[in-house]
Amino acid sequence: MSTALLQANNLHWSINGRNIVNDVSISVAPGTMLGIVGPNGSGKTSLLRMLAGLNSPSSGEVQISGSALSSLRRKEIARRLAYVEQIAHTEMDLKVRDVVGLGRLPHHRSWHSLPAVCAADAPIIDEVAAHTGISELLDRSWTQLSGGERQRAQIARALAQDTPVILLDEPTNHLDISHQLDILRLVQESEAAAVVVLHDLNLASMFCDHIHVMRDGRTVAEGAPDSVLNQDLIADVFSVSSVISETESGRPAIRYLL
Structure with missing residues (x-):
C-alpha cells in the first residue's frame, strides 16, 4: 500500500x-x-x-x-471521517433530505442550522441521493422507510459528508x-x-x-x-x-x- x-x-x-x-x-x-x-x-x-x-x-x-484521533475535536473528526453504523437508531420525524443533509453539518459553523444547511448544499444532497438510488425518497419521512431504504439513506449521508x-x-x-453491488461499487470508486x-x-x-x-x-x-x-x-x-x-x-x- x-x-x-x-x-x-x-x-x-x-x-x-x-x-x-x-x-x-x-x-x-x-x-x-x-x-x-x-x-x-x-x-x-x-x-x-x-x-x-x-x-x-x-x-x-x-x-x-498523521494526527492522533484522540487529539482532534469531534467536529474535526467529522470532517475527516464518516461512519455508517450497522443499525440506524434515529427515530426522529425527519425528512430523508434532512437525514442526508446531516452529512454536511461538519462543514458549517453551526450544528443547529439543518434547514439552512440542506438549502445551501442541495446540489450535493441531490447528487449523492441519485448515486445511492434514493432521489424519490428525499421528501419522505425517515420513520416511513424500510430497513434497506434507511441503509441507503445513511450511506448517502456518509457520502455527502465528503470525508477522506x-x-x-x-x-x-x-x-x-x-x-449491495451498487453501494460497494460507489465506495470502491471513491477517492476515500x-x-x-x-x-x-x-x-x-x-x-x-x-x-x-x-x-x-x-x-x-x-x-x-x-x-x-x-x-x-x-x-x-x-x-x-x-x-x-x-x-x-x-x-x-x-x-x-x-
Missing part, C-alpha cells in the same frame, strides 16, 4: 478484564478499501468503533493523516443484491480510504483491496483476497467447508459445501 491515510497501531480494548480487541493494527491508503471479516463476536464492530473515535482504546493509537475516510459496518444489511465490515466473503473478495480476518479479537490473517481467502482459512475460522475458484479478474469466488 501507499502512504496510509488511516493508521491504527496495536489497538487493545477490553471490558471488565475481557479482551474484545487484542493487538490489532491496520493501515489504509487513499482510494483503497479494507475489508474486515470474521465470525460473530470476533471484535469487528468494536474495532471499527475505535477507528471512528467512538470507543477509546485501552492502549494503542489511531491516526488520520469512510467506515461502514455491514453496509449491505437489508439491501437486495443489486443495491474505506474500511468495511462484511459478513459476505464473496463481496469482500470482489470489492476489497485488502482483507483483515479476525477471530476472538485478534488478527489471524491479512492480505490481498487471493492470498487470504482459501479453503483452509475458511474451514479454520468459519468452520465451513468450501471450494474456491478464480474469477476472470483473478479474485477468489467461494462456494460453500453442506
